[in-house]
Amino acid sequence: MLSLPFNVSQLLSQAGAMFPTGPMDIAFYAVAFIIIVTAILTVVVRNVLQSAVFLIFSFLVTAILYLLLHAEFVALAQVMVYVGGVVIFVVFTILLTSHLGEDAFNVRIPKIFAACTLSLAFAFVMIRCILPVKELATVTTTAPADYSSLHNFALRLLGYGADSFIIPFEVVSVLLLMTLICAITVARKGKGEK
Amino acid sequence: MFTPSVTHPIGDFVRKLVPDAMGYVTPYLPQSVLEYIPAANSVVAFLINAVICIIAVCIVAIGNAPILIYMERKVCAHVQCRLGPMRLGWHGTIQTIADVLKMLFKEVYAPKGADKFIFYLAPMVVLIAPFLVLTLIPFDKNMVIANVPVGIPFIIAVNGFGILGILLGGWSSNNKYSLLGSLRSGAQMISYEISFAMILLFVVMVSGETNLLSITQGQEGTILDWWIFKIPVLGFIAFVLFFISSTAELNRAPFDIAEAEQELTGGYHTEYNGTAFAMFYLAEYINLVTTSSLATTCFLGGFYPPLIGVEAVDSVLMMVPGFVWFFAKVYFMIWCYMMVRWTFVRPRVDQLMDFEWKFLLPVNLVLLGLGGAYIVLFG
Numbered sequence: 001m002l003s004l005p006f007n008v009s010q011l012l013s014q015a016g017a018m019f020p021t022g023p024m025d026i027a028f029y030a031v032a033f034i035i036i037v038t039a040i041l042t043v044v045v046r047n048v049l050q051s052a053v054f055l056i057f058s059f060l061v062t063a064i065l066y067l068l069l070h071a072e073f074v075a076l077a078q079v080m081v082y083v084g085g086v087v088i089f090v091v092f093t094i095l096l097t098s099h100l101g102e103d104a105f106n107v108r109i110p111k112i113f114a115a116c117t118l119s120l121a122f123a124f125v126m127i128r129c130i131l132p133v134k135e136l137a138t139v140t141t142t143a144p145a146d147y148s149s150l151h152n153f154a155l156r157l158l159g160y161g162a163d164s165f166i167i168p169f170e171v172v173s174v175l176l177l178m179t180l181i182c183a184i185t186v187a188r189k190g191k192g193e194k
Numbered sequence: 195m196f197t198p199s200v201t202h203p204i205g206d207f208v209r210k211l212v213p214d215a216m217g218y219v220t221p222y223l224p225q226s227v228l229e230y231i232p233a234a235n236s237v238v239a240f241l242i243n244a245v246i247c248i249i250a251v252c253i254v255a256i257g258n259a260p261i262l263i264y265m266e267r268k269v270c271a272h273v274q275c276r277l278g279p280m281r282l283g284w285h286g287t288i289q290t291i292a293d294v295l296k297m298l299f300k301e302v303y304a305p306k307g308a309d310k311f312i313f314y315l316a317p318m319v320v321l322i323a324p325f326l327v328l329t330l331i332p333f334d335k336n337m338v339i340a341n342v343p344v345g346i347p348f349i350i351a352v353n354g355f356g357i358l359g360i361l362l363g364g365w366s367s368n369n370k371y372s373l374l375g376s377l378r379s380g381a382q383m384i385s386y387e388i389s390f391a392m393i394l395l396f397v398v399m400v401s402g403e404t405n406l407l408s409i410t411q412g413q414e415g416t417i418l419d420w421w422i423f424k425i426p427v428l429g430f431i432a433f434v435l436f437f438i439s440s441t442a443e444l445n446r447a448p449f450d451i452a453e454a455e456q457e458l459t460g461g462y463h464t465e466y467n468g469t470a471f472a473m474f475y476l477a478e479y480i481n482l483v484t485t486s487s488l489a490t491t492c493f494l495g496g497f498y499p500p501l502i503g504v505e506a507v508d509s510v511l512m513m514v515p516g517f518v519w520f521f522a523k524v525y526f527m528i529w530c531y532m533m534v535r536w537t538f539v540r541p542r543v544d545q546l547m548d549f550e551w552k553f554l555l556p557v558n559l560v561l562l563g564l565g566g567a568y569i570v571l572f573g
Contacts, residue, residue, distance in 0.1 A: 072343070077351075149343060
């Protein structure tokens with residue numbers, strides 16, 4: 001007789017009591033479901049470009065998730081950065097891969113088993129650790145109403161006060177500038193080359 | 195808390211019409227949902243309003259396209275000393291409708307060896323951005339569908355879908371010309387998107403608003419209060435730069451190296467026919483409308499009449515409703531795009547990229563700096 005370390009039925013009833021069913025929660029379940037489906041399709045589909053398309057859909061739905069959390073600018077930044085990024089990925093895929101449409105990946109069975117085991121174990125650990133946390137379901141929002149609106153967001157990002165982020169912002173800008181200059185240095189031709 | 199917002203007068207009208215409709219639905223809804231609904235009839239009004247908004251966007255998008263196709267043919271013909279379509283209807287007005295009907299009745303098929311999924315997905319992806327941008331544009335004081343605080347960042351964000359759709363369509367056609375066309379267009383649009391976004395950010399900077407309606411309302415007054423004239427010289431330079439970079443964004447001549455009939459037969463949509471091709475075409479023309487609307491909103495005073503400060507003339511101009519002015523300005527911009535298209539010659543690919551990276555982008559950066567200086571000194 002296999003004895004589990006916890007009572008399954010008790011856990012299920014606990015989970016049923018914990019899952020809220022307000023409109024926003026239902027919206028969250030729908031969005032989360034679509035994220036999971038598109039994420040799985042990204043991995044399962046054999047063509048690199050098709051998986052790029054599904055990746056974009058998954059990022060888009062993640063942006064909707066941010067919108068549900070009233071983080072408008074983060075959602076837009078998600079679309080801006082990732083759709084643009086994946087577009088460039090698509091360009092490079094087309095440029096660098098030959099025979100793109102053909103049978104690209106030949107996944108062998110043992111690998112699938114290993115992957116399934118790993119992901120199932122991961123899912124088990126996540127559910128076991130996260131579901132018992134009561135605050136996840138019952139926590140109320142403590143931020144003021146338009147805490148993450150574009151105006152307040154920008155003021156906090158570029159302000160000088162104790163709760164603002166001007167120094168990290170500047171450091172990140174300098175870092176990006178450095179990478180830009182490095183990329184140009186690598187890409188440009190030397191004097192002798194033709 | 196879910197509070198449906200119905201900001202339009204038509205929304206209030208709908209709300210009065212459906213006071214009791216919710217009573218039929220309420221017994222079947224779970225208690226947890228009912229707690230969140232503040233006033234039942236406003237939810238129904240909200241839903242009906244959403245349907246009205248969708249229909250309105252479709253009318254603006256699909257209604258403008260045949261007019262623009264007819265206009266393009268006529269402008270092209272008259273620039274080249276021809277007459278254009280003349281036989282069907284008065285001055286060939288029904289010609290476009292006949293062409294659209296013919297296109298819709300054609301069979302849709304993918305070429306052999308094409309990736310069917312991406313091939314049929316690409317035209318839909320191309321249509322995402324223009325429809326989303328149309329919802330943000332204030333056609334009049336009350337005629338804006340989504341009055342969101344993050345208007346300009348939203349436009350910059352969704353613009354990427356146009357590039358994506360063109361790339362996917364070109365690749366999945368299984369045709370070397372299409373692939374070349376789409377790669378060229380991808381490189382071009384990614385580059386010019388930067389200066390396009392920077393000009394929009396310049397407008398955001400000088401007006402201090404990201405909401406398109408607020409940007410328009412900041413230009414109320416005489417013609418000198420429009421952003422193109424309000425900041426001496428800088429506004430006009432910004433407008434010209436916007437015009438150049440948006441022409442490249444639209445893939446229109448003289449920057450149409452993506453299609454370049456002489457070199458690539460038709461570019462990324464060579465293999466498309468019937469409805470799928472019509473969708474690419476539709477996206478192109480809605481993009482023309484949205485870009486012209488953006489130019490109108492950001493530089494030409496949006497829906498405000500061009501007042502000149504003389505009382506007698508102004509009172510006459512004020513009698514014309516705002517959306518008439520808006521569409522008049524939009525069609526003036528479209529006419530400018532068309533004249534540019536049939537007047538200038540196409541640059542080579544490398545000249546085009548040089549122009550963006552070595553001229554437009556530095557000028558844009560300088561312009562942003564000067565705009566900041568203007569705000570500090572005079573703002």
